[in-house]
Amino acid sequence: MDKRTPVMEGKNITVRFGDGCSYCRSHPELEKGRCPVCHTIWGVRDVSFQLYPGEILGIVGESGSGKSTLLKTLYFDQAATSGGAYLSLYQDGQKNILEASSQQKRYLRNHLMGMVYQNPMLGLRMKLSSGSNVAEKLIAAGNRNAGSMIDRSTELLEHVEIPTERMRDQPRVFSGGMQQRVQISKAIANNPPILLLDEVTTGLDLSVQAKVLDLIRSIQEELGIAMMIVSHDLAVIRMMSDRTMVMLGGRVVEEGLTDQILEDPLHEYTQTLVSSLL
Ligand SMILES: [Zn+2]
Numbered sequence: 481m482d483k484r485t486p487v488m489e490g491k492n493i494t495v496r497f498g499d500g501c502s503y504c505r506s507h508p509e510l511e512k513g514r515c516p517v518c519h520t521i522w523g524v525r526d527v528s529f530q531l532y533p534g535e536i537l538g539i540v541g542e543s544g545s546g547k548s549t550l551l552k553t554l555y556f557d558q559a560a561t562s563g564g565a566y567l568s569l570y571q572d573g574q575k576n577i578l579e580a581s582s583q584q585k586r587y588l589r590n591h592l593m594g595m596v597y598q599n600p601m602l603g604l605r606m607k608l609s610s611g612s613n614v615a616e617k618l619i620a621a622g623n624r625n626a627g628s629m630i631d632r633s634t635e636l637l638e639h640v641e642i643p644t645e646r647m648r649d650q651p652r653v654f655s656g657g658m659q660q661r662v663q664i665s666k667a668i669a670n671n672p673p674i675l676l677l678d679e680v681t682t683g684l685d686l687s688v689q690a691k692v693l694d695l696i697r698s699i700q701e702e703l704g705i706a707m708m709i710v711s712h713d714l715a716v717i718r719m720m721s722d723r724t725m726v727m728l729g730g731r732v733v734e735e736g737l738t739d740q741i742l743e744d745p746l747h748e749y750t751q752t753l754v755s756s757l758l
Contacts, residue, residue, distance in 0.1 A: 481567045481615065482590075484533065485533075485568050486530035486568065487531055487532065487674060488531040488554075488567050488680055488706070489514070489519050489528075489530050489566045489573070490528055490529045490550075490554070491528050491559055491564045491565070492526050492527070492528055492562065492564070492689055493524055493526070493550065493553060493565065493578070494527075494529045494561045494563050494654065495522075495523040495546070495550075495560055495561055496525075497520065497521040498515070498518060498521060499520060500515065500520045500522075501515065501517050501518035501520070503515060503516075503518070504520055504522065508525060508526070509729065509731070510729055511543075512546065512729055513731075517645065522730040523549075523730055524549050524560075524730050525546070525729075526563070526664050527574070527730075529733070531706050532595045533673070534563070534700075534704040535707075535723065536700060536706075536707070536720050536722050537708055537709070537721060537723050537724070537725065538709050538710075538716075538717035538720060538721025538723070538738060539708060539709070539711075539717075539718045539723075539725050540710075540711055540712065540713075540724060540727070540753065541712065541727035542728070543712060544729075545729065546727050546729070546730035548678050548710055549730075550710075551708060552642050553565075553578065553677055554593070554676060555593060556578075556580075556588075559578075560578045564579070565577050567593075568676070569592060569673060570588065575602060576755075586620075590617070590620045590621045590670060591670055592672050593672050593674045594667030594669075594674070594675045594676065595667055595673045595678070596660065596664055596667050596676070596677045596680045596703075597678050598664070598678050598680060598682055600651065600660060603666065604651045604662060604663055605651075606650060606651055606652035607652065608648055608650065609647060609648045609649060610637060610649060610650070610651055610662045610664060611634070611637065611643060613666050613698065614632070614633040614637060614662075614665055614666050614669050615629045616632050617630060617667075617669040618633070618669055618670065618688045620670075621669075623751075632669070633669075634647065636665040636668070636669055637662070639699070640661035640662070640664055640665045640695060641661060642661060642662060644646075655741060656688065657684055657685075657689075657692055660684070660692050661692065661695065662715075664680075664696065664699070668703065668705065670704065671703070673705060673706060674708075675700075675706070675707045676709070677696065678710045679710055679711055680696070680708050681716060682712070693720060696709075696720070697720065705719040709721055714754065714756070715757060717738065718742060719736050722737070722738060723737055724737075724738045724741050726750045728747075728749045733747045734746055734750045739749070741754075742754055
């Protein structure tokens with residue numbers, strides 16, 4: 481076991497759509513997490529994890545496995561039915577952030593966690609300039625100095641290779657890869673120790689995808705941000721993550737060092753995923 485203190489810890493997180501019944505409560509392994517009796521969907525079921533400082537934790541699974549729902553729950557886009565999440569840098573790791581007040585959640589989202597969505601429209605305001613998008617995040621964290629905000633926005637956008645002369649452009653006129661890079665710069669604007677990334681390169685051309693992943697890697701190495709990266713694509717996870725959790729039907733069916741999982745997958749589903757890489 482790792483003796484470091486996790487920067488974030490999830491404990492028995494469950495997200496359920498429906499009331500459940502005696503059948504599904506006693507059968508954890510439901511196809512797609514769906515109860516054939518009462519039709520409740522167990523989006524995330526009893527998931528626990530540790531995210532250590534500066535590491536990349538990959539979460540891989542098919543559509544409907546609960547991987548994105550888990551991430552959205554941690555970022556308060558989705559309410560949890562039960563369970564908890566704890567940040568070492570927030571109230572000494574004693575406070576279940578899933579039960580935080582809306583004011584506390586706003587603080588957590590602006591200072592301690594960043595999120596990059598698959599759909600850039602969820603992370604960006606398409607009709608504001610790219611610079612204003614980043615500035616909006618700085619303002620949310622209490623910044624009021626226009627000069628320092630312009631400097632910081634310029635620095636952040638340069639960091640993700642958006643040319644300065646395009647800072648005034650709206651993200652809607654950008655390519656998919658550029659939109660994701662603006663989203664990343666906005667998400668890290670306030671130096672959060674944790675970054676959540678949900679299928680951020682899905683739908684991009686392979687060459688663009690490789691560039692965005694390289695950028696995420698270099699940001700991680702430079703700033704030491706702990707990241708959780710969700711993808712349906714094991715090739716992305718293999719490239720990015722130190723440790724990996726495999727989700728299926730809302731549950732974690734396998735977890736460990738990424739290399740170990742690739743070399744010796746134990747669960748049948750993981751074996752299928754690994755063989756699809758060959
Ligand atoms: Zn049921």
